[in-house]
Amino acid sequence: MGTHKMLTGNYAAAYxxxxxxxxxxxxxxxxxxxxxxxxxxxxIENGELDAEFxxxxxxxxxxxxxxxxxATGARxxxxxxxxxxLYMHENLFVASGLRLPIVMVLVNRAxxxxxxxxxxxxxxxxxxxxxxxxxxxxxxxxxxDMVVQAYRIAEDKRVLLPMAICFEGIIIxxxxxxxxxxxxxxxxxxxxxxxPEHVILDPDRPMSVGQIVMDDSYYxxxxxxxxxxxxxxxxxxxxxxxxxxxxxxxxYGGLLSTEMMEDAEVALLTLGSLAxxxxxxxxxxxxxxxxxxxxxxxxxxxxxxxxxxxxxxxxTKVVVVLERDVSIGAGGIVYTELCRSLNxxxxxHLINYILGLGGRDVTFEDIKDIALLSCSERHTTTIDNPIRxxxxxxx
Amino acid sequence: MRxxxxxxxxxxLFHSGHPLCPGCPGGMMLRWITKTLGKxxxxxxxxxxxxxxxxxxxxxxEIPCLYIAMAPSPAGITGVSAAIKILKRKGRIPADxxxxxxxxxxxxxxxDIGMASLSGAAERNDDGIFFCFDNEAYxxxxxxxxxxxxxxxxxxxxxKGKPEKKKDLPRIMAAHDIPxxxxxxxxxxxDFVRKLEKAxxxxxxxxxxxxxxxxxxxxxxxxxxxxxxxxxxxxxGLWILYEVDHxxxxxxxxxxxxxxxxxxxxxxxxxxELSQKDIQSIQDRIDNRWRDMRN
Ligand SMILES: Cc1ncc(C[n+]2csc(CCOP(=O)(O)OP(=O)(O)O)c2C)c(N)n1
Numbered sequence: 237m238g239t240h241k242m243l244t245g246n247y248a249a250a251y252x253x254x255x256x257x258x259x260x261x262x263x264x265x266x267x268x269x270x271x272x273x274x275x276x277x278x279x280i281e282n283g284e285l286d287a288e289f290x291x292x293x294x295x296x297x298x299x300x301x302x303x304x305x306x307a308t309g310a311r312x313x314x315x316x317x318x319x320x321x322l323y324m325h326e327n328l329f330v331a332s333g334l335r336l337p338i339v340m341v342l343v344n345r346a347x348x349x350x351x352x353x354x355x356x357x358x359x360x361x362x363x364x365x366x367x368x369x370x371x372x373x374x375x376x377x378x379x380x381d382m383v384v385q386a387y388r389i390a391e392d393k394r395v396l397l398p399m400a401i402c403f404e405g406i407i408i409x410x411x412x413x414x415x416x417x418x419x420x421x422x423x424x425x426x427x428x429x430x431x432p433e434h435v436i437l438d439p440d441r442p443m444s445v446g447q448i449v450m451d452d453s454y455y456x457x458x459x460x461x462x463x464x465x466x467x468x469x470x471x472x473x474x475x476x477x478x479x480x481x482x483x484x485x486x487x488y489g490g491l492l493s494t495e496m497m498e499d500a501e502v503a504l505l506t507l508g509s510l511a512x513x514x515x516x517x518x519x520x521x522x523x524x525x526x527x528x529x530x531x532x533x534x535x536x537x538x539x540x541x542x543x544x545x546x547x548x549x550x551x552t553k554v555v556v557v558l559e560r561d562v563s564i565g566a567g568g569i570v571y572t573e574l575c576r577s578l579n580x581x582x583x584x585h586l587i588n589y590i591l592g593l594g595g596r597d598v599t600f601e602d603i604k605d606i607a608l609l610s611c612s613e614r615h616t617t618t619i620d621n622p623i624r625x626x627x628x629x630x631x
Numbered sequence: 632m633r634x635x636x637x638x639x640x641x642x643x644l645f646h647s648g649h650p651l652c653p654g655c656p657g658g659m660m661l662r663w664i665t666k667t668l669g670k671x672x673x674x675x676x677x678x679x680x681x682x683x684x685x686x687x688x689x690x691x692x693e694i695p696c697l698y699i700a701m702a703p704s705p706a707g708i709t710g711v712s713a714a715i716k717i718l719k720r721k722g723r724i725p726a727d728x729x730x731x732x733x734x735x736x737x738x739x740x741x742x743d744i745g746m747a748s749l750s751g752a753a754e755r756n757d758d759g760i761f762f763c764f765d766n767e768a769y770x771x772x773x774x775x776x777x778x779x780x781x782x783x784x785x786x787x788x789x790x791k792g793k794p795e796k797k798k799d800l801p802r803i804m805a806a807h808d809i810p811x812x813x814x815x816x817x818x819x820x821x822d823f824v825r826k827l828e829k830a831x832x833x834x835x836x837x838x839x840x841x842x843x844x845x846x847x848x849x850x851x852x853x854x855x856x857x858x859x860x861x862x863x864x865x866x867x868g869l870w871i872l873y874e875v876d877h878x879x880x881x882x883x884x885x886x887x888x889x890x891x892x893x894x895x896x897x898x899x900x901x902x903x904e905l906s907q908k909d910i911q912s913i914q915d916r917i918d919n920r921w922r923d924m925r926n
Pocket of ligand 1: 679701737738764766770771777
């Protein structure tokens with residue numbers, strides 16, 4: 237058994253990184269991530285963690301330092317939010333292109349303008365094409381556990397891709413919850429040290445890392461191999477979830493988890509902290525009102541569980557995607573992704589609710605109202621306005 | 632006195648057949664650097680013409696080389712040296728093994744887009760040697776103005792001559808109070824290698840070498856004249872060879888009598904449009920600078 241503590245999501249994530257014995261941690265402050273940076277600095281300063289803390293002068297350098305350190309053979313860790321993540325953008329592709337299993341915590345925050353420190357998942361979802369594995373977690377415990385799992389997933393030889401653990405700022409980053417801090421000895425058995433063979437800056441084995449490929453040489457093959465690695469990550473994610481469950485007693489379901497989805501006519505599909513609220517609504521409607529409704533908690537956005545979702549939702553009548561993000565001009569990002577998963581199938585009606593942007597509260601009652609309305613739409617032949625902005629003022 | 636050819640190791644870590652332009656001083660520089668620092672080194676590369684001989688598949692230096700992006704070559708020094716530090720503590724790299732970490736950047740990648748990264752690594756005094764290969768423009772993209780382009784110079788983005796003055800990057804770096812800052816020239820290899828050896832053998836920390844690097848393609852002079860132009864820059868007093876060793880400044884070469892700046896400007900097509908007044912203003916600046924440098 238580990239020890240129990242009241243922790244914010246940020247501290248829970250930092251404890252995860254400490255247990256993973258990260259070796260180089262370049263971080264730049266930004267609300268709501270800053271506590272992770274401070275906690276890591278404290279661990280290292282106090283001698284609780286043997287690592288190099290680097291006070292970089294920008295997020296662009298934070299990821300560059302992580303890339304260089306990881307390429308030299310050290311396990312690297314960083315964290316950021318919103319503007320900081322976008323400042324890193326160029327280097328996100330570099331980390332995945334170089335197949336460096338860096339792990340980063342992304343504390344979701346709205347992007348300016350206008351400026352807000354409250355959550356909007358658009359910052360990390362916007363980066364879904366950069367070749368990083370992305371997991372979305374719903375509470376501090378899951379954040380803690382996933383930092384440890386992330387290194388094992390990312391460093392697996394079948395994968396070798398960077399990985400981001402994403403959670404909502406303030407809601408998860410700043411509120412305290414009881415968290416079981418994993419036992420160090422058990423984590424050491426679960427996670428082996430990083431000993432790279434594929435990419436290493438070693439004078440005894442000189443190689444160019446990030447070389448220029450001219451004209452029609454191997455650029456396309458590089459990309460294809462990344463895609464293959466992402467595909468293989470699916471099975472590795474499931475395996476690691478299983479192994480983690482066996483060691484520590486918590487199973488998360490890997491790519492996604494479901495609740496009461498057997499025979500469900502209506503499914504609420506969501507991610508992050510909204511999953512907790514939606515779960516309560518689903519339980520309530522099933523138990524109190526006998527409504528045939530279930531929950532799909534999407535965990536991985538990359539790799540996206542296309543196959544798994546299309547099988548899971550084949551008999552569902554209505555799928556309601558609840559999400560705290562938007563791709564302006566298209567709709568909710570997860571909704572548009574799901575359209576791809578279900579492409580060409582005579583599947584369920586899809587309804588998309590864009591809600592809670594900038595941290596606007598999404599209550600039990602809100603989700604319940606949406607769920608009930610959606611239930612009433614299950615027998616219609618077509619859905620009007622499938623993309624809906626929930627409770628926008630002035631409409 | 633022994634010549635450079637006698638003192639430098641015979642082994643080549645930088646090979647012929649590279650794609651640099653004829654007359655490019657980068658080839659010499661890369662040979663001197665790799666010979667002086669040797670096999671036990673790691674390079675962090677910026678987006679510069681120097682990436683071409685070092686990192687175009689299947690060509691490469693015979694030392695490990697990392698290219699991240701244009702700006703963060705100094706952050707590359709930071710990351711590599713931080714990793715070496717912790718891996719030595721953990722015994723994954725032998726504690727007594729000396730690995731020289733260095734970065735190579737053009738004037739644009741060093742002093743413009745990479746300025747924050749460079750200043751950050753210097754301020755943290757991260758362990759490595761940073762080379763600014765100053766060919767006074769963005770050459771790899773085809774001769775566009777940088778902050779290091781001298782006043783009045785033609786580039787493809789300043790077709791009537793650059794109105795602003797050249798940014799004094801070595802002086803900015805010296806203001807960071809790092810262990811070592813030096814200016815070097817490809818026409819003075821002994822001075823170059825001596826300074827590089829000094830930087831190599833110093834205690835851990837950030838060392839900065841600024842290499843004046845005449846570019847026949849961009850400066851518009853015949854490719855056989857690279858060394859001549861480089862030497863003229865020093866003999867006219869335009870490019871001052873100096874070092875700042877732990878804060879104390881030393882001018883390493885004082886021409887007996889400085890040649891007129893016109894001797895340096897005339898052979899270069901990029902200065903073709905200069906008026907006598909322009910030339911005089913450059914001369915005045917040089918004379919003033921040397922008055923400041925008297926002691
Ligand atoms: C972020 C970014 N912007 C622009 C470029 C395009 N680029 C590649 S090389 C180069 C010029 C480099 O100039 P400099 O650093 O002075 O080195 P030189 O080529 O002159 O050696 C530019 C602008 C890039 N690679 N990355």
